[in-house]
Amino acid sequence: MQAHNKKRVCYYYDSDIGNYYYGQGHPMKPHRIRMTHNLLLNYGLYRKMEIYRPHKATAEEMTKFHSDEYIRFLRSIRPDNMTEYNKQMQRFNVGEDCPVFDGLYEFCQLSAGGSVAAAVKLNKQASEICINWGGGLHHAKKSEASGFCYVNDIVLGILELLKYHQRVLYIDIDVHHGDGVEEAFYTTDRVMTVSFHKYGEYFPGTGDLRDIGAGKGKYYAVNIPLRDGMDDDAYESIFVPIISKVMETFQPSAVVLQCGADSLTGDRLGCFNLTVKGHGKCVEFVKKYNLPFLMVGGGGYTIRNVSRCWTYETSVALGCEIANELPYNDYFEYFGPDFKLHISPSNMPNQNTTEYLEKIKNRLFENLRMLPHAPGVQVQAIPEDAVNDESEDEDKVDKDERLPQSDKDKRIVPDNEFSDSEDEGEGGRRDNRNFKGQRKRPRLDKESANKNANDSKSTGAANSNTENSTTDSKDEKDNKMDTTESEETTKTDDAKKDANMT
């Protein structure tokens, strides 16, 4: 019934999400997600997807990554009791960039709930592409809010995917560095984080070319530092080869793409010059790999362009073309004066010379060559089972419709679109604020020995096929000094339980 490039797409949306309000003058506007939703309805894309309303993520779910204390704090803080939490607000970096607003916790629950549900959906193979525009809050740290992000739904989603997938690839095309996700998986080789971002005198200040991961995770963090004015061609010229190489060497079995739309031209905070088409090309390219694919939102502060972009990218995921003429909808007036889907780049100069991009690319290729998967390196470095696992996985995923992607549809759109680079609201286009303002006062938080993780570990031990991978994770545990004892005890308990079960 469906064409070969048509995929089962699940889309997560809560009709309340647009009504959360970060505060006067704050550039982050959840309303953009609702604008996208209304555009999807009126473009007729709504009826082509499975639409889900995510349930609110529980505190337990969120503490799979975040510290108990931090989540408890998020749950209890409200604008009217803020004064009682002065010290904690400082510690958790809540206040300025990440304000306390009404329904803050619910907002985090919805955003995280969407990404977790989407990941589970992919795990169950009930879908091929899942979209949660309410997610993508990539700056949130384990026990710290940062850059408008409180709960890192991406990390939670990836953790869910890791239950079924040996290796998960995370790609970040937000203009800001995906530091929260990178930090969370900095020392593991099961998640590779690839972030394309503006670097230099820009929030959050991380993402240098030489930040490549640590410990076992060395070479599993890939950072592409870029300069102002990236345009479509330049972006493609770096995105395609890097991602191809990453796919080739890392061979993930699932992909998460953070589609932050602040890399679009004319963004209130961004400084790139991408059009909706150029941004969407990244989605298109990743989609071609036919891997379980989770798309999440992220930044994006000129909201009319954000909703344009995410609408277009939903259509790319669905594999159906949509007209450049925007359909009438509740927020039609926002898209004036042209009322077109696509936007034109500005004439800002691109400070990324081909020479510069080439050099970056070569350096990253050198790093990727260090990966055990790389063709030049011996294959035995890979745990045997992992390979099996992965191929099995792939077989299953593509059981029905793994057909060669012979001809890609060309999306033809008239060139006479209108560019509207007027800034949204007040504020400059640069995001220099709070740079380096990060706090570094972490807390011990290791009570949250989550049952699932331990369950899985011990069951893994029972299964001879995945022995190697469990030893791997044991090694990891050894690195984490302060967690080992508690882990050990629970682990043996669980092992007993599992023995009974099996």
Added chain:
Amino acid sequence: MTTMYRVGDYVFVEISNHTPFAIRRIEELNKTSLGNVEAKVMCFYRRRDLPNPLVQLADKHQMASAEDSPLAMKIKKTWLRTPVGEEQAAQAVLDPSIASLDEERLSSNSPNSEKSGNGENLTPKQRHQVKHRELFLSRQVEVIPANNIRGKCSVTLLNETESLTSYLNKDDTFFYCLVFDPNQKTLLADKGEIRVGSRYQTDIPAMLSRDEKTDLVIADDRKLEDLESIIWTPHHSLTDRQIDQFLVVSRSIGTFARALDCSSSVKQPSLHMSAAAASRDITLFNAMDILHNHTYSIEESLCSLVPSTGPMLCRDEIEDWSASEANLFEEALDKYGKDFNDIRQDFLPWKTLKQIVEYYYMWKTTDRYVQQKRVKAVDAESKLKQVYIPNYTGGKNSTTITSSKGGASISLFNGTSNGTDLTNGKPCESCSSTNSTNSQWYPWGPAHISCRLCHNCWNYWKKYGGLKQQTRLGDAVGVEPESSTPTPTATPANNKKKFSNDVILEEEKSNDLSNPRQNHKCSIVSCGKEFKLKSHLARHYAQAHGLAVRSGSPRPIMKTRTAFYMHANIMTRLSRILCRHLIKSKKAARQPSFVINTHLVRQEFILNLSGKNPTELKNILIYKKKQRGSVTKIANKLGSPGSGPHEWLVLTPKDKLPKPERIAFPKPPKAPDGSLVYERVPNKCIDFSVKEPDVTILPNTTITTIGSTAISTQVTNLSTSSSSSGSSSIRKRPHEDINGSENAVQSFVGPPTKRPNKDPMPSHCPSPEQFAAMMAAAGQPIPRHHLNGKPKIAHMARTGSGRKQVISWMDAPDDVYFRSTPASRKARNKMLSTSNLRRAARKPWKNLPVKSPPPIIPSTPSDLQVVILD
């Protein structure tokens, strides 16, 4: 040829004629009230701008970052913090092992084994030039006139993969690695950090085990039902067409439902409006939900659209709110901005916050919002996105020495006006050539050494802050002029003689006078017509835009006339003395209506002036004290008995007093009870001078002052250009001299902010008193407006009773005051001694004995025009 500059561009900025350009990034472009463009810029510093210990530190950093050793990484990650002046401390920051690395580097400094940057082979010359390309970012922001921008350049964060030669090979490219803090004198690496440890990383779950036969994951506790609920699925039997049809039906049912609903029929009197309301997205979403809930059966869904309670009616917030609620919301938005919590508490407590937010985003699509946006756009008019600046061609007059003229033109370089002798025949200090393009030579280096640069080297020096080659003076001496003015914000040392300085100031004054008067521009977007008079503009507003700019507007628009003073310069004072018999200053002072014949005064003055040399004139000006004898003597004489009442002490009887021709201050008529009747002067007083000719005190006063101002003007012209004495016409120059700015001229900011004249309910428009009360109730002070940088409005000092002169607010300039900021105070303290400051306060007309002129004095030629593109 012009160049367009945008926010975000990196630019060369002229700081002074004899220092290299400063490199800045444009953060903001603002149009000032005078029509000039100011740029808010972020500062980049050159090596030569850094204190010495920091330069060494920077060297080490660069060297270290070139290595890929763990040691180098260590430095890279260290925050290089050094208190300046303490070199030991600087050393201490660095690891001793790095110092040894440094030694090694220095020892291998022979040309063949030389390595720099990324292990590239650089010649000594290149190494020298690379230093000119390194900048240091700072978070320092300053404001400069856009006219001082001299060209574009590019500054990028150095990436380790890049070769330094790639910068040398391209003109106008710079790189930076470190951030310089000019206040704390520190250098930091501009880098964040990914932290490692169990506190930062997440626990990685192992993969779930699978059943070997079925290959299904066992023991997954995740159930999708707990995580999501389905709203829509594409797996159904309906065609697209059927869905579309159903949507149309649900919309028509919605229209019908609105026709039946009383409250709707009031708000939407026409069918079209009902249909539009029924076509909003909420109806569609609801229709989709219904389809899904009835298992995609059109039949069932249709029935559920028309339940027994009547046809289904879905309304969103924009439709749900009553007109009065909408008005409340707009009022609240006006008052609180987008603080929806406050809006809810004080205006709409019966709405939830979510409803208000939803309403707000829908309200933004309405015409009402567009109107408000327009007003906002007026406010934002001064913020520019880009600006065209003609390529700079001037500057030759000041620093260059044109050899064709034999260096006859005056060089103002470092206070030496004898630029002739020192340059003849010397080769270029940098490239040693004796030919220069356009045969222009530029004096360079400290005055006592007297070197010169050829055109190319001069350009290089201006852009990169160094010479192409290392020379004997090279970086050592070449830096010197800068070190006397260490920060780029400091203004060039201006050692011009006092006399020449005065001349220049005089010239500027006369330039100001000859400028065409400021036009008044309509502030409505896409109109922008200009008018010579404010009243014309007001009429234009009324006719073309339907905006009444009236006194009943909610904004306190009343203005009082600003105090002015007459600055009597030397020539004016001379004229007073020389033409004493014509001016009769004592009489004029007593009798403001006395008319001075300025033409006569001028003629007489020129006549008298012609035969005198400066010393004579000076003598005239010297104040001669009258010899009256000592006070005691006079007092004794007055009090001496026996001499009887002097004749001059006897009062003249009232009826014999001489009557003035004209009574300047006539008494008001008496009421029957004998009290004086003061008529109230209405606020709108455009016509009061017509009705009550007796009270035109003000105009009379101005005549006199205008007269004398005119004299001073005229005299100024005389002193500067003797030829123009007869031809220049008398111009009135309003001396609204507030800290040197003439902001008041353009003070009229267009229509008041609050939906002028389009208010559906006129009663909503509060009177000024009501407005004041409102503001007071809100706990908000009526905004005061400052001159320095902030928006401003006028306020009326007094209202109501009392016979006060109230003049038309449109004619009056703004009340302005200067609000000193910490920065301005600091600058003031630096430039003025306390005694000088006090003296200036007592005698506001005196020229300030400022040590260095303020940086924003428009020293650039006035032919540089800035074209603004909004």
